[in-house]
Amino acid sequence: MAEEVKASWSKGEEIVRMLLEKAPYAEGTVRRERRLEFKVPADRIVDFLRTAKANGFELLLQITAVDWLKEGEIELVYQLFSISHGTHAMVKTRLPRDEARISTVMDIYPVAETYERDAHEFFKVTFEGNPKLEMPWILEDEDREVGVSHRKDFDMLGYVKRKYKLLDRFDEDKENYVI
Amino acid sequence: MIETALKALFILLYATFVGFMFMGIIRIVTARIHRRVGPPIYQPILDTIKLLSKKSNITHGLIYDFGILYAVGATILAVMFIPLGSIGVLRAYGDLILITFLLEIPMLGIMFAAMSSGNPYAGIGAQRALLTLLAIQVPLGFAIVALAEFYGTFSTYEIVMAQQTMGWSIFHFPLLLAAIAYDLVLQAMFGKEPFDIMIAPGEISLGPMVEFGGKHMGLLQIQHAIALFAETLFFANIFLGGGVVTAFSSSILNTIAGLAVLLVKQVAVLLIATFMGAIFPRFTIDQAAKFYWKWPTIIAALGAVLASL
Amino acid sequence: MVDWRLYEPLINFARKRSMWIVAFCTGCGGIEMPPLMTSRYDLERFGMMPNPAPRMADLFLITGYVTPKTLKRIIITYEMQPDPKYVLAHGSCPLNGGIYWDAYNAIKHLDKYIPVDVAIAGCMPRPEAVMDGIKKIMDLIETGKADGWKRYKENYEYYKKNQDELFGEGWREKTARRWIPWLMGREKKREEE
């Protein structure tokens, strides 16, 4: 139902066409006004981001990781923002789930260092070239040993029960619960 | 012997009590400037009682305790030297340089105690306190030099007597300059706002004071009270003419009147410092050093040179 | 060695009227503290003064959810405070984990780890509620019933068991040395280059 209502945003189309010329390996669509979306293969991400930076996408807002358990892939979304064009761009890449490995984009966007560490800490995505990847950060040592991560296959609730030894509390349903 | 002991006891109690009142005044005046109600005037006394009555105390070694005792002892010693109106135990030996040194020694004692705790904040606090001390030394030195040269003597008592005849020191231009410089120096000696980088609460959690708790902090409160009293008394004596009243017949009335006059002058000095403290933000340490080595030094040096002509 | 019982009322009055707060704001309640100090609510009337160093503070305000990482710091700071010390827990998170009831990184019962004297309900209580809490704790001190610190000292093993259960044995030394291996590694790497 998203397609009918989509009013064509000429300026976005033009930006996407300009970027796609420079990066043929990617596909780009305009989701809606001020929202562009690009799909880039994992190994070409650095070149794409370099061209994006050159063409007006000054800011890298966030690197979010999405865990597609069924497809066995982890999706990294580089959220860019261009002040000159006044638009967001979601650059998506897919990595195999078991050993997710990609090269760092620190030299293009220096801020990426923290976001990459965050993704590594919770989604075990290794970014080659980021010096501070192994540095102890948010997770406490006890959690790190247990292997806490935000991946879907990790039973978070079980871990919380074991950690805080509050067994009875979680079995009740919404109706009867014990403070 | 008994007479001096009684006088000393009186001076000590009077100084501590008035010192606490001064701390109360500072807190109330600052509160009033912030349009707040502010604590009762006897609040510092309550704080000290609470601190002294703490049930468990810690120590980091002998020097940690001895430093505090030394600071309090030196301050008590300093108070004894400064002439308090007609009362004065060691008034005859009250020498300008001796008193200036005695007013700086508590800072050394506290720094020794703080550093022996091995706390990094105490280390940074001590470093800043030393640099502030280094910074205020130049204007302080020139102010003392100006005073000594103008009156030709170092004894505080003789200076007070000379001021009765020649009028207050601040009426003579060279000593006015010295008084202004000395007042800026007082700002740092009180540890008030513009120059209290050494005990900056947010930045290095009270600097040297971070490790003092319980009775050590209580002793330091007493020391701060006596020090406030001593410094304002010293300023009042050497610049504002001291409290020598001979109008009444009986000596008891004279002494009381003298103390009252002194009290008014001391409160005046205190209020200047408090107002300045309430308004100005905090200087960083090299800004403070550069400031002290520029304007107050020039003023004080000018005063010293003019005084010596 | 001196028997102070005779002066107990005066000392309690002094303790009541000059509580110094440890400037240690955990969780989301930290921003509630400044209004208490400003001219509208002015806690200084009661002689309460924020004080960064735990060694000389009495009142420890736990304002908001407590993560294990913060709890370690809270325990260390709490133990550094000299004895008659009181803990004021703000909001529902320290009581039962509040909205983070199922989060791996929020403490469910603060009381298991450090004794709480007065707990103020509300997902960040308004200043008036905090003032009531403070009034309550001042009454407790007045009557000498604010004995959180005595409870901590007497059954210290219980508290220690809970703490070790959560953080593992010798957690203080481990946390202190947390960064050293990584730093050594980087030092070695830099030497190799």
Added chain:
Amino acid sequence: MNELLIIIFAPLLGGVLAWALNVRGIRELLGVAGAAVPLAYLVKLYSELDASGQLSHSIDFAGFTFSFSLTHLTWVFAMIAGVVGLASTIAMVSTSRDGYEWLFALMSLTGAYGVFLSFDLLGFFIFWELMTVGSFMMVLKYSRSAGLKYFVLSVVGAFAMFLAIAKIYALSGSFAFPDVANAVYYAMGRGDLALVFGLFLVAFGVKAGMFPLHVWAPDAYSETNQSYTAMFSGVLSKTGVYGFILIYMLIGYRLMVEFGAFRSAPKFGYIIAFLGGLTIIVGGLLAALQEDIRKLFAYSSISQIGYILVAFGVGTSLSIEAGIYHAISHALFKGLFFLIVATIIYRTGKTTFADMGGLAEKMPFTFAMAFVAILSLAGIPPMAGFVSKWLIFEAVISQNLPILGGMVFFGSAIGFVYLIRFTYAVWFGQRPTDLDDTKDAPLPLAVAMAILAIPNIVFGIAPGLVVKELNKIFGGEIVTSPTLWELNLGFGRYNGLLILVWLIVGLLIAAVIYFLGAPVRKVPVTDTYQSGNPVTMEYNLTIRRNFFLPLKEALAFWLRISFDKLYRDIGAWVEDFAEVMRNYVYNGNVQSYAWYLALILLILAMWGV
């Protein structure tokens, strides 16, 4: 009266014997005996001296007549040399390894005694050279560059003095002080007088470590056996100071008459005082910025000498007496400090601040001595350091010299600054793991430290003892001291005992309040508030390196000017010039040599032969 000769040559004899019989036990005994004998004689001679006022003795030797005399002034300086020398030799028992150090240490002590007791310029010069060579060989053993820098500067000073002596000798025909004094007064021209004063200023300035000539001191004091440095900086710098008194005694009156006064201080004296003031500030500030424990105390020793120079520069008898008093107290507390440094280095083997720390628990006795020394150097009332600084302040400011007063005052704060830096870096904070088993000071060093610590306290509380001695030098009652504890200058009074009593009263009051409180629990160093983070001994949090970074940034502009680099450039330039000249003059081919002869003939012809 050949006791004077015994006093002078006993150390050298002891040194030579100690060097010859290089056996562990006997060598130390001989060395210490060498230093103890002169002290014993000095004490014995005091009664005779008191009676007759001057004991003199003259011998003629190698064609010159050498006369020696013991007056009150020289007795005071000789006692300084005696006490500090004895303490230093006792300390050397534990720190020196071979006879070489004993020989040259005691040779420099002989030089110092000779300088103080000689009554004629040539004897003065010979013992001055002897002292320079003795101390130079001590430094040469440890490092060549420091040794050569020290030697070149002090030899330049010595030869400047020799030139001045020769000029006076050419005028007066004899070296004895009395004839020299009136020869200079009656017969010396104005230009020659200025030259002689300049040369003496350079000579004594180098040895005392005055501002522009102080560059050798930090290297020389640190690159030698540390317990010898106690004597090096305690005694040998006093010879430089004694030299300035000599300037006053010999040519002072004529300079006063010739060049007049500047606001009641003689003009030539004002130069010395101003340079002394600069020395205080430069020495102090540089001491605060040092990373090496020995260098810190070397610079601090220079800045303390600055005080004495200011006192002498002002020129009134009160200020000279204050200067001598400070010379005594400086010798005491500086000697004590260097013995403490010797103990630390002897026990830990470390010299930079970065790898020291937390020694207060491990070396309590040394720390107590360090505490006494800190109180004395920083000038805390009940100590000798304060009395002498107080006298100097009074003397300088009462002569209404505001700028000098300001400099001297600034110096006292600098004393605090670098001492606290030393205390924090060495005694407090987390202890590096390899220093955990350091023991306290060995017996000889402990005894030596005690010898120097006691007078520090005694002369502070009872300044009358010293002042009675010093008044005898000037004859009159310059500093009246009604009782043993009190000094009265008319415009300023000081009572050591009263201050001590009231300090103890204050301490008692504080102690009473302290013990009324609850009992105290000892807490280890790792249990400190670090915003709640736990602290471990492995991760060092004590700021030992670069403690005064803000001060260094504030002074960055002034630190670029360094006289050390200037002298090194001059040395290098001279060496290059020599090399270039050698290549031109002795260039190896005969034709040019033959041309030289022709050149000589040309000169002869031109000469009108």
Added chain:
Amino acid sequence: MNGQYASLLIALPLISAFFVPLIKELGRKAVMGYLVMITALQTAIAGWVANEVYSTGKPIIVIAGGWKPPVGINLYIGHFAALFVLIIAVISFFMAIFSFRAVNVEPVDKYAMLFLLLMLGATGMIATGDIFNLFVFMEITAISAYALTAYNKTGEAAEASMKYIVLGGIGSSFFLIGVALIYGATGTLNMAHLAQLAGAIDPTVAQVGLALIIFGLAVEAELFPLNAWAPDAYQAAPHPITVMFSAFVVKAGLYAIGRLLYLFQGAEGWSGLLRLLVILATLTVIVAELSALRQKDAKRMIAYSSIGQVGMIAFALALGTQAGVSAGVFHMVNHAIVKALLFLTVGYVGVALGGTAIENFQGLGKRMPLTALTITIGSLATVGIPLFNIFWSKIRILLAGVEAGYSWSVALILGASVVEAVYYFRLVHTMWFVEGGGRIRENFAIGVIAIFLAALIIVIGVYPNDVWTIVQKAGQDLFNVANYIKNVPLMGVGA
């Protein structure tokens, strides 16, 4: 044993020099033994003569061939000559012993002959009372010196001796022209007679003659521009010969300058010449010391320092006052002892370790402790450290210098001696405080000589009174010419 036996001092070396070829076949040891025996004999005679002169106080006058002075040649052995002949003999005796070890280049008999001729020449120059005779002995010394410099047969030695020959030749020709001029003007060659007639010579001839004589001798006495040959000659010559060069060959030249300078006091333009000599002497000191600063070879460094000290002696002699002259003589004695010790020990190190480069001296304290100790004593003495002998003479020279009004040159000399101290202490540091090789056994005989000289240095340093009185007598002998004239039995012929 009356005075006439003094002539043996000249005769003995001459005759024995020519006996050497006879002993050649008996082998190297015999020749060396013979040399030692002769020098020992010479020392005995010199000792007897010195004792005679100093006890009676009267100089010994030896008349050659019965002809009374202004006509015949006479030897005048006054206090100065007696002292120095003894020094020459003693040092030659030591060097003879040293040559056993040091000289192993083959034609040893030629070496012995030249050695004796050199000793003869120097003794003759000091003892003679006649200018032309002085020229003859100077030639003998010079020629044997040229030969000995080239003795090592290395390229460097040959070049050094070639330089020496060229300069020495020009120098002695200057001297001859000067003597001829003076002889033309006065008609006599005898020094005493010349002193009487000095005033009567017409000014220009006196000036030219005197200048030429002085600068002829200056080449031999190594004053500034003329001493370019000296460093190479010292370095290239075999070690014992370098000792003899620095110990007495240079001294003979200096003595000659001193003697002739004060003989012609009456001559016109005398003070101008003195001032020129002072300037040249100061320049010698400065240039020599500065060029020694960055030397890589210890022997060459000590050669430069020796030239510097010689410059100081010349400065003392040229001051023109009694104090200056006696200080100069005292310095001559001290310098002879110290430089003999230094060159002996450095030479011995050169022989033992192969080459005298500074690297060989590293850690010498551990390798050859005795030699290292003596070198240290020698270098401390040269620098002028109080308890050693040169200190006393240096002080006297500088005091006399300032008294005579040359305070600027005294300042420069002091500056130069600071430079000297620097490079000597660098040597001391390399010897004692730098790690070196294994221990080497030291030769006994050379050790004894070194110890004797070092002891002499310290004894004079600690108690210089006696030596000072002897030297004062020698200084008067050189300075007051009137006494000199009175002693010589002139025939009273001529104007």
